[in-house]
Amino acid sequence: MAATKSSQKTSRFVERSPLIAFVALVMLVLAGAFSLINKQTLVEQTVAVLPGTSASLDPIELNPKWIGALRVDVTASIPTNRWVTYEVQLLDTENNPIGSAVKQAWRESGTWQEDGESGSWQEQDLKGGIDIRSNTRQTEPIIIAISVLNYGNTAGLEVSEAVTFRVTAQDGAIDGRYLWVGFVAVFLFWILSSMATGKSGKTVAHRFIDDSDAGVRAVMGGANSLIHVRVNTTTDETSPRQFRIDLYIKDGNGEKIYFRRFPLDRRFASKDVYRQTLNVYFLLKQRASYGFYVEVLPDGPVDHTGLIIRENINTRQAVEVITIDNS
Amino acid sequence: MLTKGLATCALVIAIASIVAAYTQVSALHLRQDQQPMYWSRYNTRQSGVYRDGVWVPLPIRSRYTSFQGGASGVGK
Numbered sequence: 001m002a003a004t005k006s007s008q009k010t011s012r013f014v015e016r017s018p019l020i021a022f023v024a025l026v027m028l029v030l031a032g033a034f035s036l037i038n039k040q041t042l043v044e045q046t047v048a049v050l051p052g053t054s055a056s057l058d059p060i061e062l063n064p065k066w067i068g069a070l071r072v073d074v075t076a077s078i079p080t081n082r083w084v085t086y087e088v089q090l091l092d093t094e095n096n097p098i099g100s101a102v103k104q105a106w107r108e109s110g111t112w113q114e115d116g117e118s119g120s121w122q123e124q125d126l127k128g129g130i131d132i133r134s135n136t137r138q139t140e141p142i143i144i145a146i147s148v149l150n151y152g153n154t155a156g157l158e159v160s161e162a163v164t165f166r167v168t169a170q171d172g173a174i175d176g177r178y179l180w181v182g183f184v185a186v187f188l189f190w191i192l193s194s195m196a197t198g199k200s201g202k203t204v205a206h207r208f209i210d211d212s213d214a215g216v217r218a219v220m221g222g223a224n225s226l227i228h229v230r231v232n233t234t235t236d237e238t239s240p241r242q243f244r245i246d247l248y249i250k251d252g253n254g255e256k257i258y259f260r261r262f263p264l265d266r267r268f269a270s271k272d273v274y275r276q277t278l279n280v281y282f283l284l285k286q287r288a289s290y291g292f293y294v295e296v297l298p299d300g301p302v303d304h305t306g307l308i309i310r311e312n313i314n315t316r317q318a319v320e321v322i323t324i325d326n327s
Numbered sequence: 328m329l330t331k332g333l334a335t336c337a338l339v340i341a342i343a344s345i346v347a348a349y350t351q352v353s354a355l356h357l358r359q360d361q362q363p364m365y366w367s368r369y370n371t372r373q374s375g376v377y378r379d380g381v382w383v384p385l386p387i388r389s390r391y392t393s394f395q396g397g398a399s400g401v402g403k
Contacts (some may be wrong), residue, residue, distance in 0.1 A: 015330055016334075017330035017331050017333065017334035018330065018334065020334040020335075020337070020338060021333065021334045021337035021338070023338075024334075024337040024338045024340070024341035024342075025337070025341070027341050027342075027345065028341050028344060028345065031344075031345045031348065031349070035348070035349075062357075066350075067349040067350065067351075068349065068351060069351035069354040087374055088371065096382075097375065097382045097384060098357060098358065098382050099355050099357060099373075099375070099382055100373070100374045100375050100382070100384060101355070101367065101371040101372055101373050101374055102371065102372055102374040103369065103370065103371040103372075104370075125369075125370070127369045128368075128369050128370075128371035129368040129369050129371055130354075130355055130367075130368060130371055131351055131353070131354035131355065131368060132354055132355050132357060133351045133354040133355070133356050133357065134357050135356055135357055135358060135359055136357070136358075173351075174348050174349055174351070175347065175348045175351050175352075175353055175354070175366075176348060177348075177353075177366070178344045178345075178347040178348040178353075179344055179345070179348050181344060182340055182341055182343070182344025182345070182348075183344075185337075185340045185344075186337045186340050186341050186344075189333050189334070189336050189337035189340065190337055192333045193329075193330045193333035193334045193337065196329045196330040196333060197330050200329075200330065314330070
Protein backbone atom coordinates (compact mmCIF):
# COMPACT_ATOMS: atom_id res chain seq x y z
CA MET A 1 0.00 0.00 0.00
CA ALA A 2 2.04 2.90 -1.29
CA ALA A 3 1.16 6.43 -0.23
CA THR A 4 1.51 9.24 -2.75
CA LYS A 5 2.73 12.55 -1.47
CA SER A 6 2.83 16.00 -2.96
CA SER A 7 3.40 19.46 -1.58
CA GLN A 8 1.89 22.61 -2.96
CA LYS A 9 1.19 26.15 -1.90
CA THR A 10 -2.55 26.75 -2.05
CA SER A 11 -5.11 29.45 -1.31
CA ARG A 12 -7.90 26.89 -1.30
CA PHE A 13 -8.39 27.04 2.46
CA VAL A 14 -8.00 30.78 2.89
CA GLU A 15 -10.89 32.27 4.82
CA ARG A 16 -12.22 35.28 2.88
CA SER A 17 -14.36 36.69 5.69
CA PRO A 18 -11.69 38.89 7.30
CA LEU A 19 -11.03 40.34 3.85
CA ILE A 20 -14.73 41.18 3.48
CA ALA A 21 -14.69 42.88 6.89
CA PHE A 22 -11.59 44.78 5.82
CA VAL A 23 -13.30 45.89 2.60
CA ALA A 24 -16.16 47.21 4.79
CA LEU A 25 -13.60 49.21 6.76
CA VAL A 26 -12.08 50.64 3.57
CA MET A 27 -15.58 51.60 2.37
CA LEU A 28 -16.04 53.68 5.54
CA VAL A 29 -12.68 55.39 5.10
CA LEU A 30 -13.50 56.23 1.48
CA ALA A 31 -16.94 57.50 2.52
CA GLY A 32 -15.23 59.73 5.08
CA ALA A 33 -12.73 61.01 2.52
CA PHE A 34 -15.45 61.76 -0.01
CA SER A 35 -17.49 63.65 2.60
CA LEU A 36 -14.60 66.11 2.91
CA ILE A 37 -14.64 67.02 -0.77
CA ASN A 38 -18.42 66.90 -1.18
CA LYS A 39 -19.25 69.93 0.93
CA GLN A 40 -19.05 73.52 -0.23
CA THR A 41 -18.94 76.59 1.95
CA LEU A 42 -21.77 79.05 1.32
CA VAL A 43 -21.28 81.48 4.20
CA GLU A 44 -18.34 82.30 6.41
CA GLN A 45 -18.73 85.47 8.42
CA THR A 46 -18.75 86.97 11.88
CA VAL A 47 -21.68 88.79 13.44
CA ALA A 48 -21.98 90.75 16.69
CA VAL A 49 -25.25 90.35 18.56
CA LEU A 50 -26.45 92.25 21.63
CA PRO A 51 -28.22 90.31 24.38
CA GLY A 52 -31.94 90.10 23.77
CA THR A 53 -31.58 90.81 20.07
CA SER A 54 -30.89 88.79 16.98
CA ALA A 55 -28.90 89.30 13.81
CA SER A 56 -29.88 87.90 10.43
CA LEU A 57 -27.50 86.89 7.68
CA ASP A 58 -28.18 87.23 3.98
CA PRO A 59 -30.56 84.58 2.60
CA ILE A 60 -28.98 81.43 1.21
CA GLU A 61 -30.45 78.82 -1.05
CA LEU A 62 -31.39 75.51 0.50
CA ASN A 63 -31.21 72.92 -2.23
CA PRO A 64 -32.91 69.56 -1.97
CA LYS A 65 -30.24 66.93 -2.46
CA TRP A 66 -29.88 63.19 -2.38
CA ILE A 67 -26.91 63.29 -0.11
CA GLY A 68 -25.84 65.59 2.67
CA ALA A 69 -27.51 68.53 4.35
CA LEU A 70 -27.02 72.22 4.98
CA ARG A 71 -24.72 72.55 7.97
CA VAL A 72 -24.74 75.69 10.08
CA ASP A 73 -21.91 75.95 12.59
CA VAL A 74 -21.72 78.79 15.07
CA THR A 75 -18.89 79.57 17.48
CA ALA A 76 -19.36 82.20 20.16
CA SER A 77 -16.43 84.33 21.16
CA ILE A 78 -16.62 85.45 24.78
CA PRO A 79 -14.16 86.36 27.55
CA THR A 80 -13.47 83.87 30.30
CA ASN A 81 -15.94 83.25 33.14
CA ARG A 82 -18.89 84.19 30.99
CA TRP A 83 -21.82 82.19 29.76
CA VAL A 84 -24.12 82.83 26.88
CA THR A 85 -27.27 81.13 25.68
CA TYR A 86 -27.75 81.62 21.97
CA GLU A 87 -30.20 80.37 19.46
CA VAL A 88 -29.51 79.45 15.87
CA GLN A 89 -32.68 80.33 13.97
CA LEU A 90 -33.75 79.45 10.48
CA LEU A 91 -36.25 81.83 8.97
CA ASP A 92 -38.14 81.94 5.72
CA THR A 93 -38.06 85.11 3.60
CA GLU A 94 -40.98 86.51 5.59
CA ASN A 95 -39.03 86.11 8.82
CA ASN A 96 -41.17 83.24 10.07
CA PRO A 97 -39.17 80.66 12.02
CA ILE A 98 -38.87 77.32 10.29
CA GLY A 99 -36.46 75.79 12.77
CA SER A 100 -34.26 76.72 15.71
CA ALA A 101 -31.86 75.24 18.21
CA VAL A 102 -30.36 76.53 21.42
CA LYS A 103 -26.79 76.24 22.66
CA GLN A 104 -25.61 76.99 26.18
CA ALA A 105 -22.06 78.14 25.67
CA TRP A 106 -19.51 78.97 28.34
CA ARG A 107 -15.88 79.61 29.02
CA GLU A 108 -14.43 79.29 32.47
CA SER A 109 -11.03 79.27 34.05
CA GLY A 110 -9.55 79.05 37.50
CA THR A 111 -6.74 77.67 39.56
CA TRP A 112 -6.30 74.35 41.30
CA GLN A 113 -4.20 73.07 44.16
CA GLU A 114 -3.54 69.45 44.91
CA ASP A 115 -0.80 67.80 46.98
CA GLY A 116 1.32 70.89 46.99
CA GLU A 117 1.02 71.36 43.24
CA SER A 118 -0.98 74.06 41.64
CA GLY A 119 -1.87 75.39 38.23
CA SER A 120 -4.63 76.91 36.21
CA TRP A 121 -7.33 75.38 34.10
CA GLN A 122 -9.49 76.65 31.33
CA GLU A 123 -12.46 74.93 29.79
CA GLN A 124 -14.93 76.00 27.20
CA ASP A 125 -17.84 74.81 25.12
CA LEU A 126 -18.62 77.52 22.61
CA LYS A 127 -19.50 75.75 19.41
CA GLY A 128 -23.02 74.97 18.33
CA GLY A 129 -24.46 73.67 15.13
CA ILE A 130 -27.41 72.27 13.29
CA ASP A 131 -27.81 70.26 10.10
CA ILE A 132 -30.89 71.01 8.00
CA ARG A 133 -32.35 68.82 5.34
CA SER A 134 -35.07 69.93 2.98
CA ASN A 135 -37.99 67.65 2.29
CA THR A 136 -39.34 69.58 -0.67
CA ARG A 137 -38.30 69.16 -4.26
CA GLN A 138 -37.66 72.87 -4.77
CA THR A 139 -34.88 75.18 -3.82
CA GLU A 140 -35.97 77.63 -1.15
CA PRO A 141 -34.25 80.66 0.29
CA ILE A 142 -33.62 80.55 4.03
CA ILE A 143 -32.18 83.06 6.43
CA ILE A 144 -29.85 82.14 9.25
CA ALA A 145 -30.24 84.31 12.34
CA ILE A 146 -28.39 84.25 15.63
CA SER A 147 -30.19 85.37 18.74
CA VAL A 148 -28.60 85.92 22.14
CA LEU A 149 -31.14 84.81 24.73
CA ASN A 150 -28.97 85.41 27.75
CA TYR A 151 -25.48 86.60 28.50
CA GLY A 152 -23.91 86.74 31.92
CA ASN A 153 -20.88 86.02 34.02
CA THR A 154 -20.25 83.23 36.49
CA ALA A 155 -21.14 85.55 39.37
CA GLY A 156 -24.69 85.51 38.04
CA LEU A 157 -24.70 89.07 36.74
CA GLU A 158 -26.04 89.88 33.32
CA VAL A 159 -23.69 91.37 30.78
CA SER A 160 -24.96 93.83 28.22
CA GLU A 161 -22.08 93.68 25.75
CA ALA A 162 -22.42 92.29 22.24
CA VAL A 163 -21.30 88.71 21.59
CA THR A 164 -19.33 87.95 18.44
CA PHE A 165 -20.21 84.81 16.56
CA ARG A 166 -18.42 83.10 13.75
CA VAL A 167 -21.02 81.56 11.46
CA THR A 168 -20.31 79.08 8.69
CA ALA A 169 -22.84 77.41 6.43
CA GLN A 170 -21.87 74.47 4.24
CA ASP A 171 -23.93 72.65 1.69
CA GLY A 172 -23.61 68.90 1.15
CA ALA A 173 -22.39 68.21 4.68
CA ILE A 174 -22.38 64.55 5.73
CA ASP A 175 -22.99 63.31 9.25
CA GLY A 176 -19.53 62.00 10.05
CA ARG A 177 -20.56 60.77 13.50
CA TYR A 178 -22.15 57.71 11.91
CA LEU A 179 -18.96 57.02 10.02
CA TRP A 180 -16.91 57.19 13.23
CA VAL A 181 -19.27 54.90 15.12
CA GLY A 182 -19.36 52.55 12.13
CA PHE A 183 -15.57 52.61 11.83
CA VAL A 184 -15.06 51.56 15.46
CA ALA A 185 -17.67 48.79 15.21
CA VAL A 186 -16.42 47.47 11.87
CA PHE A 187 -12.82 47.56 13.07
CA LEU A 188 -13.81 45.35 16.03
CA PHE A 189 -15.66 42.95 13.76
CA TRP A 190 -12.67 42.78 11.44
CA ILE A 191 -10.36 41.89 14.35
CA LEU A 192 -12.89 39.35 15.66
CA SER A 193 -13.36 37.67 12.29
CA SER A 194 -9.60 37.54 11.87
CA MET A 195 -9.22 35.97 15.32
CA ALA A 196 -12.04 33.54 14.63
CA THR A 197 -10.19 32.37 11.51
CA GLY A 198 -7.20 31.50 13.65
CA LYS A 199 -9.44 29.41 15.88
CA SER A 200 -11.37 27.71 13.10
CA GLY A 201 -11.69 23.94 12.97
CA LYS A 202 -11.64 21.40 15.73
CA THR A 203 -8.82 19.98 17.81
CA VAL A 204 -8.73 16.22 17.19
CA ALA A 205 -5.70 15.37 19.30
CA HIS A 206 -3.12 17.06 21.47
CA ARG A 207 -0.35 16.16 23.84
CA PHE A 208 1.86 18.28 26.08
CA ILE A 209 4.86 16.63 27.68
CA ASP A 210 7.95 17.70 29.59
CA ASP A 211 10.17 15.93 27.09
CA SER A 212 11.35 16.15 23.51
CA ASP A 213 9.16 13.63 21.74
CA ALA A 214 5.40 13.41 21.56
CA GLY A 215 2.89 11.31 19.69
CA VAL A 216 -0.87 11.23 19.24
CA ARG A 217 -3.31 9.11 17.27
CA ALA A 218 -6.83 9.98 16.16
CA VAL A 219 -9.32 9.55 13.35
CA MET A 220 -9.09 12.47 10.97
CA GLY A 221 -8.79 13.53 7.37
CA GLY A 222 -10.92 13.62 4.27
CA ALA A 223 -10.59 15.26 0.87
CA ASN A 224 -11.74 18.69 2.10
CA SER A 225 -10.43 18.75 5.63
CA LEU A 226 -7.23 20.72 6.04
CA ILE A 227 -5.20 19.42 8.96
CA HIS A 228 -2.99 21.73 10.96
CA VAL A 229 -0.13 20.22 12.91
CA ARG A 230 1.39 22.58 15.43
CA VAL A 231 4.49 21.79 17.42
CA ASN A 232 5.42 24.06 20.30
CA THR A 233 8.72 23.59 22.07
CA THR A 234 10.11 25.36 25.08
CA THR A 235 13.83 25.10 25.49
CA ASP A 236 16.45 26.36 27.92
CA GLU A 237 19.55 28.53 27.74
CA THR A 238 21.66 25.77 26.15
CA SER A 239 19.52 25.99 22.97
CA PRO A 240 21.50 25.89 19.75
CA ARG A 241 20.82 28.41 17.02
CA GLN A 242 18.63 25.92 15.19
CA PHE A 243 16.63 22.82 16.12
CA ARG A 244 15.48 19.96 13.93
CA ILE A 245 12.03 18.49 14.25
CA ASP A 246 11.42 15.02 12.89
CA LEU A 247 7.78 14.52 12.01
CA TYR A 248 6.40 11.05 11.23
CA ILE A 249 2.93 10.04 10.21
CA LYS A 250 1.82 6.43 10.56
CA ASP A 251 -1.31 4.91 9.09
CA GLY A 252 -3.88 2.67 10.81
CA ASN A 253 -1.56 -0.34 10.55
CA GLY A 254 1.34 1.47 12.15
CA GLU A 255 3.19 1.80 8.86
CA LYS A 256 5.18 4.93 8.38
CA ILE A 257 3.65 6.86 5.47
CA TYR A 258 5.42 10.19 5.88
CA PHE A 259 8.63 11.51 7.31
CA ARG A 260 10.28 14.88 7.11
CA ARG A 261 12.91 16.71 9.08
CA PHE A 262 12.04 20.40 9.58
CA PRO A 263 14.63 22.97 10.57
CA LEU A 264 13.40 25.37 13.24
CA ASP A 265 15.23 28.51 14.27
CA ARG A 266 15.65 29.35 17.93
CA ARG A 267 13.33 32.13 19.12
CA PHE A 268 13.96 34.10 22.27
CA ALA A 269 10.96 34.30 24.64
CA SER A 270 12.37 35.54 27.95
CA LYS A 271 15.56 35.19 29.98
CA ASP A 272 17.03 31.70 29.46
CA VAL A 273 13.83 30.57 27.74
CA TYR A 274 13.27 29.99 24.04
CA ARG A 275 9.99 29.08 22.43
CA GLN A 276 9.68 27.74 18.91
CA THR A 277 6.60 26.87 16.92
CA LEU A 278 6.33 24.73 13.82
CA ASN A 279 3.16 24.81 11.70
CA VAL A 280 2.61 22.14 9.04
CA TYR A 281 -0.53 21.64 6.97
CA PHE A 282 -1.70 18.30 5.59
CA LEU A 283 -4.47 17.04 3.41
CA LEU A 284 -5.00 13.35 4.22
CA LYS A 285 -7.29 12.18 1.43
CA GLN A 286 -8.64 9.12 3.25
CA ARG A 287 -10.43 9.65 6.52
CA ALA A 288 -8.87 7.11 8.86
CA SER A 289 -6.83 6.69 12.01
CA TYR A 290 -3.45 8.37 11.80
CA GLY A 291 -0.62 8.66 14.27
CA PHE A 292 1.54 11.79 14.43
CA TYR A 293 4.93 11.68 16.12
CA VAL A 294 7.46 14.43 16.63
CA GLU A 295 10.97 14.42 17.97
CA VAL A 296 12.89 17.58 18.73
CA LEU A 297 16.65 17.38 18.20
CA PRO A 298 18.91 18.02 19.96
CA ASP A 299 16.79 16.90 22.91
CA GLY A 300 19.07 18.15 25.70
CA PRO A 301 17.73 21.75 25.94
CA VAL A 302 14.05 20.74 25.50
CA ASP A 303 11.83 21.36 28.53
CA HIS A 304 8.36 20.99 27.02
CA THR A 305 6.89 19.81 23.76
CA GLY A 306 3.32 20.32 22.67
CA LEU A 307 1.72 18.62 19.70
CA ILE A 308 -1.71 19.87 18.60
CA ILE A 309 -3.63 18.48 15.64
CA ARG A 310 -6.69 20.31 14.33
CA GLU A 311 -8.81 19.53 11.33
CA ASN A 312 -11.32 21.31 9.12
CA ILE A 313 -9.43 24.55 9.49
CA ASN A 314 -9.25 27.69 7.40
CA THR A 315 -6.15 29.81 7.06
CA ARG A 316 -5.47 33.53 6.93
CA GLN A 317 -3.21 33.30 3.91
CA ALA A 318 -2.04 30.77 1.33
CA VAL A 319 -0.09 27.95 2.95
CA GLU A 320 2.09 25.05 1.84
CA VAL A 321 -0.09 21.93 2.02
CA ILE A 322 1.30 18.40 1.95
CA THR A 323 -1.20 16.02 0.36
CA ILE A 324 -1.00 12.34 1.25
CA ASP A 325 -3.12 9.77 -0.55
CA ASN A 326 -2.61 6.27 0.82
CA SER A 327 -5.46 4.46 -0.90
CA MET B 328 -19.35 29.93 10.09
CA LEU B 329 -18.58 32.33 12.91
CA THR B 330 -16.09 34.26 10.79
CA LYS B 331 -18.67 34.60 8.01
CA GLY B 332 -21.26 35.90 10.48
CA LEU B 333 -18.79 38.46 11.85
CA ALA B 334 -17.82 39.59 8.35
CA THR B 335 -21.48 39.92 7.36
CA CYS B 336 -22.13 42.03 10.46
CA ALA B 337 -19.15 44.24 9.56
CA LEU B 338 -20.48 44.77 6.04
CA VAL B 339 -24.03 45.50 7.24
CA ILE B 340 -22.78 48.01 9.83
CA ALA B 341 -20.56 49.73 7.25
CA ILE B 342 -23.40 50.10 4.74
CA ALA B 343 -25.88 51.25 7.40
CA SER B 344 -23.38 53.84 8.71
CA ILE B 345 -22.69 55.20 5.23
CA VAL B 346 -26.39 55.40 4.37
CA ALA B 347 -27.18 57.14 7.68
CA ALA B 348 -24.28 59.58 7.24
CA TYR B 349 -25.00 60.45 3.61
CA THR B 350 -28.78 60.73 3.88
CA GLN B 351 -28.36 62.82 7.04
CA VAL B 352 -31.05 60.91 8.96
CA SER B 353 -30.20 62.86 12.11
CA ALA B 354 -30.46 66.34 10.59
CA LEU B 355 -33.42 68.62 11.24
CA HIS B 356 -35.83 67.63 8.48
CA LEU B 357 -37.66 70.81 7.52
CA ARG B 358 -41.41 70.86 8.17
CA GLN B 359 -41.66 67.25 9.28
CA ASP B 360 -43.64 66.76 12.46
CA GLN B 361 -41.78 63.60 13.41
CA GLN B 362 -38.01 63.81 13.89
CA PRO B 363 -37.29 60.41 15.42
CA MET B 364 -33.62 60.27 14.42
CA TYR B 365 -32.69 63.85 15.37
CA TRP B 366 -29.26 63.88 16.99
CA SER B 367 -28.13 67.30 18.16
CA ARG B 368 -24.71 68.54 17.16
CA TYR B 369 -22.46 70.03 19.84
CA ASN B 370 -25.38 69.77 22.27
CA THR B 371 -27.36 72.35 20.34
CA ARG B 372 -30.89 71.35 21.25
CA GLN B 373 -33.97 71.92 19.15
CA SER B 374 -35.93 74.79 20.67
CA GLY B 375 -39.21 74.05 18.97
CA VAL B 376 -41.30 71.39 17.29
CA TYR B 377 -43.21 71.16 14.04
CA ARG B 378 -47.00 71.08 14.32
CA ASP B 379 -48.54 70.43 10.92
CA GLY B 380 -45.31 71.61 9.36
CA VAL B 381 -45.22 74.93 11.23
CA TRP B 382 -42.38 75.61 13.66
CA VAL B 383 -43.65 76.24 17.19
CA PRO B 384 -40.95 77.55 19.54
CA LEU B 385 -40.89 75.78 22.89
CA PRO B 386 -41.74 77.79 26.02
CA ILE B 387 -38.66 76.23 27.61
CA ARG B 388 -36.60 79.04 26.03
CA SER B 389 -37.71 81.41 28.78
CA ARG B 390 -36.09 79.17 31.39
CA TYR B 391 -32.56 79.65 30.13
CA THR B 392 -32.16 82.63 32.43
CA SER B 393 -31.10 80.22 35.16
CA PHE B 394 -28.22 78.85 33.12
CA GLN B 395 -24.97 79.50 34.93
CA GLY B 396 -22.29 78.18 32.65
CA GLY B 397 -20.86 74.73 32.32
CA ALA B 398 -18.35 72.96 34.52
CA SER B 399 -18.10 74.51 37.96
CA GLY B 400 -14.57 74.18 39.18
CA VAL B 401 -13.87 70.81 37.60
CA GLY B 402 -10.77 69.90 35.68
CA LYS B 403 -7.26 71.12 36.02
